[in-house]
Amino acid sequence: MEGFPLRLKWQGSTAGEYSRDAVAGTEGKPDLLVSSGTNYGGSDARWNPEDLLGASVAQCHLLTFLALAKKVRLDVRSYDDQVTVFVDAVEKVKRVSKVRLAPLIRVAPGTDVEKVREMFVKAHKYCFIAQSLNAEVVMEPTIEVATAE
Missing domain, CATH: 3.30.300.20 (K homology (KH) domain)
Known part of the structure; x- marks a missing residue:
């Protein structure tokens, strides 16, 4: 079986309104800025x-x-x-x-x-x-x- 490891990092607080922005990445590759779409409270400037x-x-x-x-x-x-x-x-x-x-x-x-x-x-x-x-x-x-x- 092949495996493709990656990490997903988010930081913030869900005590109130919170950011949906996170960073996905894996060894040797550029990070990918991710979020949810704007209709879900995220950013259209990032991949959803x-x-x-x-x-x-x-x-x-x-x-x-x-x-x-x-x-x-x-x-x-x-x-x-x-x-x-x-x-x-x-x-x-x-x-x-x-x-x-x-x-x-x-x-x-x-x-x-x-x-x-x-x-x-x-x-x-x-x-x-x-x-x-x-x-x-x-x-x-x-x-x-x-x-x-």
Whole structure:
């Protein structure tokens, strides 16, 4: 089993209004300033749990897709994802209900667009972050073939 240790540090007092700001970090990496979103009393200038969850799903899917594309010899040139995390109340408890991945994927001239789409969908099966969620992951890629230069 692999482990990925990190620390989360918060300081303040909950005797009154309190800060939601904290610092996440791990050995050898820059610290990450975290909070809650402003609708939960936090700061939009810092990463919140919803942002981080969306980034985790999107990054895992990207890396899995790129590995599959390489394996089947697809020449992917760029990938620009617009990720949205949806939070809903389900039985009076808030939860992430859906994560939407909507990348613009640019590929080399002559690339089989349907094969790109197939590998994008297949990546979901092997993305262990997405497979760890109860939330629905909606995938809406746009695939563009680059013009020959």
